[in-house]
Structures are given as structure tokens and as C-alpha cells.
Amino acid sequence: MADVRDIMELDQPVTPELTRESIIGSDKLKKRTFSTTKTQRRPEGMHREVFALLYSDTKDAPPLFPSDTRMRRPRKWEWMPFTNPARTDSAVFYHWRRPSDGPKEYPFAKFNKKIDIPTYTDAIYQQHLQTEGWTKEETDHLMDLARRFDLRFIIMADKYDTEKYNKRSIEDLKERYYKVSGILAKSSGERKVYHYDADHERRRKEQLKRLYDRTPEQIEEEQFLINELKKIEARKKERERKTQDLQKLISQADSQADHLRKADKKIPKKKLANPTRPSRVDTSHILQAVETAGIKFPDYKNSGVSLRSQRMKLPANVGQKKSKGIEQLLQEMEMELNPIPTEEVCQHFNELRSDMVLHMELKAALTSCEFELQSLRHQYEALSPGKTLTIPPQLLSSTTENDGMKLSGNPEIIDVVGSPGTPSGAGT
Amino acid sequence: MSASGMLYGGDEIGALVFDPGHHSLRVGYAQEDTPKAEIPAIVGIAPNDTPKIEPETKEGNTITQSPWKYYIDTTYLHTPRPNMELHSYMKDGMIENWDFFEKVVDYSYEKIIQSASEYHPVLFSESPWNQRQKREKLTELMFEKYKVPAFYLVKNAALAAFANGRSTALVIDSGATHTTAVPVLDGYVISNAVVKSPLGGDYLILRSREMLEGLGIDLTPTALVSSKEILRDKEKPKYTKKNLSFLPTNSWMVYMVKKTVQDFQQSVLQVSESPYDERLAASVPTVNYEFPTGYHQDFGYERFKLAEGLFDHAMLGAGYIAATSAGMCDVDVRPALYSSVVLTGGNSLVQGFSERLGKDLSSRTPGSMRLKMIAANGTVERRFGAWVGGSILASIGTFQQMWISMQEYQESGKAQIDRKCP
Ligand SMILES: Nc1ncnc2c1ncn2[C@@H]1O[C@H](COP(=O)(O)OP(=O)(O)OP(=O)(O)O)[C@@H](O)[C@H]1O
Ligand SMILES: [Mg+2]
Numbered sequence: 131m132a133d134v135r136d137i138m139e140l141d142q143p144v145t146p147e148l149t150r151e152s153i154i155g156s157d158k159l160k161k162r163t164f165s166t167t168k169t170q171r172r173p174e175g176m177h178r179e180v181f182a183l184l185y186s187d188t189k190d191a192p193p194l195f196p197s198d199t200r201m202r203r204p205r206k207w208e209w210m211p212f213t214n215p216a217r218t219d220s221a222v223f224y225h226w227r228r229p230s231d232g233p234k235e236y237p238f239a240k241f242n243k244k245i246d247i248p249t250y251t252d253a254i255y256q257q258h259l260q261t262e263g264w265t266k267e268e269t270d271h272l273m274d275l276a277r278r279f280d281l282r283f284i285i286m287a288d289k290y291d292t293e294k295y296n297k298r299s300i301e302d303l304k305e306r307y308y309k310v311s312g313i314l315a316k317s318s319g320e321r322k323v324y325h326y327d328a329d330h331e332r333r334r335k336e337q338l339k340r341l342y343d344r345t346p347e348q349i350e351e352e353q354f355l356i357n358e359l360k361k362i363e364a365r366k367k368e369r370e371r372k373t374q375d376l377q378k379l380i381s382q383a384d385s386q387a388d389h390l391r392k393a394d395k396k397i398p399k400k401k402l403a404n405p406t407r408p409s410r411v412d413t414s415h416i417l418q419a420v421e422t423a424g425i426k427f428p429d430y431k432n433s434g435v436s437l438r439s440q441r442m443k444l445p446a447n448v449g450q451k452k453s454k455g456i457e458q459l460l461q462e463m464e465m466e467l468n469p470i471p472t473e474e475v476c477q478h479f480n481e482l483r484s485d486m487v488l489h490m491e492l493k494a495a496l497t498s499c500e501f502e503l504q505s506l507r508h509q510y511e512a513l514s515p516g517k518t519l520t521i522p523p524q525l526l527s528s529t530t531e532n533d534g535m536k537l538s539g540n541p542e543i544i545d546v547v548g549s550p551g552t553p554s555g556a557g558t
Numbered sequence: 559m560s561a562s563g564m565l566y567g568g569d570e571i572g573a574l575v576f577d578p579g580h581h582s583l584r585v586g587y588a589q590e591d592t593p594k595a596e597i598p599a600i601v602g603i604a605p606n607d608t609p610k611i612e613p614e615t616k617e618g619n620t621i622t623q624s625p626w627k628y629y630i631d632t633t634y635l636h637t638p639r640p641n642m643e644l645h646s647y648m649k650d651g652m653i654e655n656w657d658f659f660e661k662v663v664d665y666s667y668e669k670i671i672q673s674a675s676e677y678h679p680v681l682f683s684e685s686p687w688n689q690r691q692k693r694e695k696l697t698e699l700m701f702e703k704y705k706v707p708a709f710y711l712v713k714n715a716a717l718a719a720f721a722n723g724r725s726t727a728l729v730i731d732s733g734a735t736h737t738t739a740v741p742v743l744d745g746y747v748i749s750n751a752v753v754k755s756p757l758g759g760d761y762l763i764l765r766s767r768e769m770l771e772g773l774g775i776d777l778t779p780t781a782l783v784s785s786k787e788i789l790r791d792k793e794k795p796k797y798t799k800k801n802l803s804f805l806p807t808n809s810w811m812v813y814m815v816k817k818t819v820q821d822f823q824q825s826v827l828q829v830s831e832s833p834y835d836e837r838l839a840a841s842v843p844t845v846n847y848e849f850p851t852g853y854h855q856d857f858g859y860e861r862f863k864l865a866e867g868l869f870d871h872a873m874l875g876a877g878y879i880a881a882t883s884a885g886m887c888d889v890d891v892r893p894a895l896y897s898s899v900v901l902t903g904g905n906s907l908v909q910g911f912s913e914r915l916g917k918d919l920s921s922r923t924p925g926s927m928r929l930k931m932i933a934a935n936g937t938v939e940r941r942f943g944a945w946v947g948g949s950i951l952a953s954i955g956t957f958q959q960m961w962i963s964m965q966e967y968q969e970s971g972k973a974q975i976d977r978k979c980p
Contacts, residue, residue: 209572214958214959216956216958216959217958217959217963219963219965219966219969220965221707221708221961221963221964221965221966222707223571223679223707223708223958223961224571224572224677225569225570225571225572226570236955236958237955238567238569238955238956238958238959239959241955241956242956242959278977278980279746279980282743282744282746284743284748284887284888284890284891285743285744285746285748285980287888288746288748288749288750288751289749289980300888335888335889335890338889338890339889341924341926342889342892342924342926342927343924344924344925346921346925349925
């Protein structure tokens with residue numbers, strides 16, 4: 131084994147000639163190898179990384195397999211002549227090649243691609259291509275440039291022979307070129323002919339130029355205006371959203387009032403004393419809770435044929451808690467969970483369940499209000515010792531009399547006191 | 559052709575690449591990373607009746623041709639010789655004195671390439687405004703005198719773009735005598751939109767020399783100093799001049815002083831990031847520079863004030879010409895140009911050049927366009943941008959069909975250069 135250690139004439143490794151077994155095979159062999167290597171101690175002050183480079187070598191044999199390519203003669207390279215079919219002459223160049231590869235076509239010749247530029251004879255030009263402002267010579271020059279620069283019109287305009295002919299714009303050149311090639315294509319029976327709208331291009335470029343030529347001040351002003359517009363739109367949206375919220379609450383309150391009025395007919399309702407409401411209470415969280423009041427059933431009117439029973443399905447956004455609650459309430463009222471979906475039943479059933487959800491939401495809101503009330507009371511009493519805050523009994527749900535909605539055994543309240551936006555207007 | 563050659567598209571055919579400039583001529587083999595040699599674009603000429611036999615003659619580093627003796631390349635130029643006048647063969651970015659130029663090409667084949675010219679296709683770079691008659695002359699020279707098997711001419715800006723991996727770019731080339739902004743589209747230069755400014759390395763050297771002379775600093779070149787003493791800052795220099803039996807020519811002295819100032823310029827000057835401001839410049843660290851005479855002193859604000867010359871001209875500043883050039887191109891290509899601004903040329907290596915150009919140019923870039931500057935990090939790649947591009951181009955397999963072959967030259971003559979190498 132030609133090893134570094136051999137070259138350096140270090141002591142012979144215990145590992146015999148490297149074989150498959152010595153790498154994959156028995157552990158015994160490996161163990162023996164390791165046991166002979168003495169571990170060197172790291173000298174004081176030497177960095178661990180440096181030491182690792184020198185001595186962490188467990189003196190493993192390098193991972194080499196005997197291979198049979200070792201003795202193969204390398205293939206020859208030769209400085210050889212070649213011709214290139216992409217060239218129009220037969221010039222001979224030289225390059226390095228393996229003679230064993232044999233003579234082949236120059237491999238890069240296949241990348242030689244040319245665009246087909248239409249040609250015309252004198253007769254065809256006289257017959258079809260004559261036009262105001264262009265001579266045949268100039269048209270020839272244009273076609274020649276198109277061929278030489280593969281239709282790169284910007285370069286063609288740059289290389290245009292302005293000594294012989296007038297300077298022409300890129301659009302002029304394109305217009306003429308596509309006119310000529312269009313006519314030639316048509317006369318050769320092609321149906322798809324490209325039309326180049328030079329005026330449109332000129333206008334487009336003019337626009338683009340103007341866009342690029344804006345001064346920094348103009349750009350800044352524009353940016354400023356755009357930002358202002360965005361602000362205005364944001365404000366408008368905000369306002370719209372608020373109006374919508376308000377609308378929703380109002381309509382909910384209305385439907386609530388309807389319910390109460392219906393109830394009023396049966397049992398004369400005691401007038402709710404209108405307590406002076408604390409005006410500054412943070413109600414946003416309550417508002418939030420009530421915002422989703424009720425169930426929004428999807429509108430099936432416009433969605434084609436469907437089973438009516440589908441309409442009674444609770445929408446997916448009604449949580450499990452709510453649907454459980456509905457179920458419970460329905461059971462308490464001894465109603466069917468899935469009534470027969472006649473038109474009327476459908477409507478009322480949905481309304482009922484929507485009200486139930488609203489009811490639950492309001493109840494939750496009430497609880498949190500009450501909790502806040504209590505904690506405010508505690509705060510007050512803690513801050514001014516000796517005094518007690520008497521909460522008017524009307525404000526406490528347990529004492530409030532409201533038999534309008536006797537849905538469960540407990541007396542319930544619908545009026546969320548102290549939150550001006552909530553459907554508290556119902557009773558007043 | 560090897561498989562890997564196919565993969566990378568390369569096919570080396572032993573071509574040579576020449577990149578002439580005012581500062582130097584770059585010569586070397588295609589497919590190599592750097593030119594084999596950078597030969598100053600200056601030829602020394604002295605009457606051949608020099609009584610003393612120069613040792614160089616034996617070494618063969620001069621090309622003797624009575625009645626004149628020519629001196630080429632740094633070592634021979636920097637030695638003072640009686641009656642040796644120095645001449646540049648370049649003018650306006652083009653070859654002007656063909657006799658001198660030929661001497662340098664002779665020298666390149668003999669000393670640098672050391673192989674017969676008829677074995678190597680030759681690719682030359684040229685300035686974007688090279689004249690037709692000069693192009694034909696060069697074609698003729700290479701085929702007739704050097705019998706090259708094939709020849710090609712490419713605009714140096716296009717080559718610099720290739721060297722930076724672009725075929726479309728706005729190339730800002732700041733060399734010795736000028737700075738140019740050249741739009742390149744698909745490898746073709748848009749010649750009607752080339753903008754040129756005469757501010758380059760030579761201008762900085764000129765300003766520096768004026769400033770140094772104004773300070774009364776002795777600019778005697780190293781070649782004339784035989785010994786010097788270590789001095790304190792700003793102490794009057796104590797040195798002994800070389801004992802010459804003759805007076806060096808004026809042109810030689812001018813050239814050597816230029817080289818002296820060039821070293822000063824390269825080590826001291828810096829472009830400030832924003833337009834020169836005396837107070838700001840005064841607060842930047844000074845640089846100590848020692849002249850060949852041993853004299854040394856600190857330079858502070860001067861570093862910036864001198865370099866500012868490249869940018870403070872309203873119409874000639876590098877940022878201005880770049881924006882002007884882009885503005886002269888069709889609107890449709892402008893975004894592509896702004897998004898690859900290639901910086902090349904030795905003078906762009908002045909400290910802070912690229913940062914300042916970037917800043918300057920971004921203030922001129924239309925708001926809706928993306929500006930991207932591409933500048934090779936290596937000194938060699940930046941100075942030899944065009945040569946490196948030529949080296950790449952001449953060793954690409956698909957390029958091999960482009961050469962004007964000797965056969966084509968013999969059939970159609972020199973005039974075809976205009977068509978074959980647009
Ligand atoms: N590191 C550097 N720092 C500053 N300037 C440099 C540096 N290297 C070279 N230069 C300057 O660059 C200039 C040479 O640049 P370059 O080789 O691109 O010119 P050129 O192509 O020969 O000339 P031109 O383009 O004018 O024909 C010289 O003026 C030289 O002083
Ligand atoms: Mg140059």
C-alpha cells in the first residue's frame with residue numbers, strides 16, 4: 131500500500147494490505163489497530179483545534195479501494211486541425227482533441243442559427259413593394275441589416291447608413307420591414323400575417339419616456355398624492371365599517387324589540403326603571419362579543435336547486451358550544467331537533483335558533499358586565515374604606531324582573547345595561 | 559473536443575488576444591485568466607549610433623533596425639539613455655503611429671508569445687469609435703505582415719461586458735486618457751449613444767503633479783536617485799543623483815515624472831462618497847507618502863480634492879456621462895442598461911470610485927428603474943476587463959465561425975472587416 135507513511139518512512143502500519151475485509155469486515159482487526167496507537171497528550175497552550183489536526187488521526191487507513199483503473203494508459207490528446215461547417219469558407223483551425231473520438235462534425239456548428247429574412251426579386255419589388263418614401267436600394271439596405279443583425283432593430287437603426295440615406299427611427303424601420311415581409315408572406319400564400327402598428331408604438335414609447343423623465347420632485351409629489359389617496363380611502367372604509375356595525379346593532383335591537391313586544395301582548399311587562407347609566411365603561415369587548423350576534427344562514431335563493439332541509443343546517447361557523455347550547459334549549463322547550471322543513475317551519479326555526487344564539491351571546495355579555503361591576507365595586511371599596519357602593523338592584527340580574535323571555539328555569543335578562551350600543555334600547 | 563469542453567462551451571484554438579490602450583497594450587493567450595504581458599503604450603527611440611554597446615542588445619530585448627534603435631517595455635523605458643525620446647503610438651483611443659505600434663507587436667511575438675504569428679488567430683480590441691480606415695489598416699497589417707491564420711476585431715466595451723458575464727450592459731470604462739459610457743446590447747455597441755469624457759487617470763496625474771509642484775516637492779524619479787536618507791516628516795530631502803554622463807531627454811523626464819506621480823496618485827487619492835466638502839475631507843485620516851527622493855509628508859484633504867475632479871464637472875463627470883448615454887438609447891432598453899452597469903478600466907480602481915459612481919448614478923436613475931452596478935473585485939479583472947472578455951470570447955466554440963480567415967481575406971480583402979466585425 132503506497133501510503134503517506136511509506137513515503138515518509140514512518141513505522142509500518144499494523145494493517146496489512148487493504149482489503150474489503152479490513153474495511154467492512156471483522157472488528158477484531160480494527161481493535162488491534164487502535165490498541166497499538168498511543169494517545170498523545172495535548173501540549174500546554176496548544177489550541178485544541180490545532181492539536182486535533184495533528185493528533186486526532188486515529189491512524190485509520192485512508193478509504194481507498196484497490197481499483198483496476200490504475201494502470202490504464204491515459205487516452206491521448208492531440209493538437210488537430212478541424213473545419214467548421216458553420217463557416218462559409220473552409221478555413222482550418224486547430225484545437226486539442228482525442229484522436230480516439232474520431233472525426234466528427236464540429237460540435238458547436240449546430241448552434242449556428244439564422245433567422246429567415248424574406249427575399250424578393252426586382253420584379254416582385256416593382257410589382258408589390260413599391261411605396262412612397264422608400265427606394266429599392268434603401269429597402270435592400272434595411273433587409274441586409276435585418277439579416278446581419280437578426281432583426282435587432284435597435285442595432286439596425288444604430289448601424290443604418292446615414293451617409294446614403296436619411297436617419298430613420300426604429301419604428302420607421304420596423305414598419306417598413308414588417309410591411310415588406312407581410313406582403314411577401316401574403317403573396318406566397320401565408321394566411322397569418324403580422325401587422326406592425328407604428329403609431330401605437332410611438333405613442334407607447336412617448337408615454338414610457340415621459341414616465342422615465344419625471345423629475346424626482348414629480349415622483350415625490352406623485353407618491354405623496356398616492357399616499358394621501360390611500361389614507362382617504364382607508365378613512366372612508368373605516369367609516370363605512372362603523373356605519374355597518376351600527377346598522378347591524380340597530381336591526382338586532384329592532385328584532386329584539388319585536389320579540390319583546392310579542393311577549394308583551396301576553397304578559398303585561400313591568401316597566402324597566404331606566405337607571406342612570408355610567409357613561410364611561412369600556413364596552414368594546416362586549417361589543418365585540420355581540421357583534422356576531424345570531425346566526426347568519428347562507429342565502430340559498432340564488433344557488434340553484436337545493437333541498438329545503440339544507441337551509442336548516444347550521445352554518446359551519448357556528449361553534450360546537452353554540453350548537454350544543456341550541457340543542458339544549460330546544461330540548462328544554464321540548465321541540466324537535468329536526469322539524470319537518472316546510473317553508474314556514476324553516477324560516478321560524480332558523481329565526482328561533484338565531485335568537486337563541488343571540489340570547490346566549492347576550493347572556494355571556496351580561497355575565498362579563500356583572501363581573502366588571504362587581505370588580506369595580508371591590509375596587510371602589512378598597513380605595514375608599516368604610517364606604518360601600520350600593521349597586522341599584524335594577525342592575526343586578528338576579529333581582530331584575532324580566533319574565534319576557536322565560537326560556538329556562540332562571541330569570542334571564544336581555545338588556546345589557548351600561549352599553550349604549552347594545553340592544554338595551556329594547557325596553558326603553 | 560472533450561465532454562467538459564462541450565459542457566462549458568469552450569474550445570481553445572490557440573488564439574491570441576491584444577487589447578491596446580493609451581496606458582498599455584495587453585497581450586496574451588485566449589482562455590487564460592490574465593494577459594501574459596502588459597506593455598506600456600510608449601516606445602523609446604534613439605539613434606543607433608550610440609558608441610557604447612548596450613548590454614540589452616545581446617539579450618535581444620531591443621529590436622535593432624538602423625538607423626534607429628527602439629526600446630520597448632518597462633525595464634528598458636525606465637533606464638535613462640542618451641537621446642532616447644519617448645513616443646506614444648496611441649491617439650484618441652486609436653492606434654496612430656503604425657510604425658511604433660508594429661515594433662510593439664513584433665516585440666510581443668518575439669518576447670511574450672515566443673511563437674510564430676502564423677499559428678495563432680488574433681483577436682484585437684478597439685475603441686467603440688475606431689475609424690473604418692484604421693480598422694482596415696490593422697486587418698491588413700495582421701494578415702499581410704504577421705500572416706495570422708484568422709483575425710477579429712471587437713469593441714473593448716463589449717468585451718468588458720462579456721468579462722462581467724453580460725451581453726447587455728452599460729459599460730463605464732475609465733482608462734488613462736478618457737472615461738466612456740458605452741451601451742452594449744446583445745454584444746453590439748450602440749455607437750450613436752457612446753458618451754466620452756476626457757477625464758481619466760492622466761487627468762488625475764496632471765492635477766496631482768500641479769499640486770505637488772505647487773507645494774515645491776521634488777519629483778525626481780527613482781531612476782535618477784542613487785541613494786537617499788531617512789528623513790523626518792516634511793524634512794528637506796537629502797539624496798544623491800545618479801551620475802549620468804548625459805542629460806536625459808525631455809520626453810523621458812516627463813514620462814518618468816508622470817510615473818512617479820502616478821504611484822502617488824494610486825496610493826493616495828480617494829474619491830469621497832458625496833460631493834467634496836472641505837470640512838468633511840479634513841476629518842478623514844491622512845496618508846503618509848514617500849517620494850523617490852526620500853521626502854515624505856501626510857496628505858489629508860488633498861486626497862479628496864484631487865480625485866473630486868473625476869466627478870465635479872457638470873458635463874464630464876462619470877455619473878453624468880453614464881446617465882446621458884443611457885438617455886440616448888431607445889426607451890425599451892434603458893431598464894436593461896441601468897440594471898447592469900459594468901465598471902471597468904484601471905482608473906476605476908481609484909479608491910471610492912465605484913461607490914461614488916453608484917451614488918451619483920442612482921440620483922440620476924429614473925425612479926421606476928432598478929440600478930445595479932457590476933464591478934469585478936479583483937484589481938486584475940478590473941484593469942484588464944476588455945482583455946479578459948476577449949480571452950473568453952476567442953475560446954468559445956460558437957465563436958470559431960466568426961473569424962475572418964486568411965482565405966476570406968485573400969478572397970475579399972480588408973474592406974470586409976466592416977461587415978464581419980460590426
Ligand atoms: N490601482 C489603481 N488605482 C488607481 N488608478 C489606477 C490603478 N491601476 C491603474 N490605474 C490607472 O488606470 C489607468 C490605466 O487604465 P487602463 O489600463 O484601463 O487604461 P487604457 O485602457 O490603457 O487607456 P485608455 O482607456 O485611455 O486607452 C492609468 O491612468 C493608471 O494610473
Ligand atoms: Mg481603455
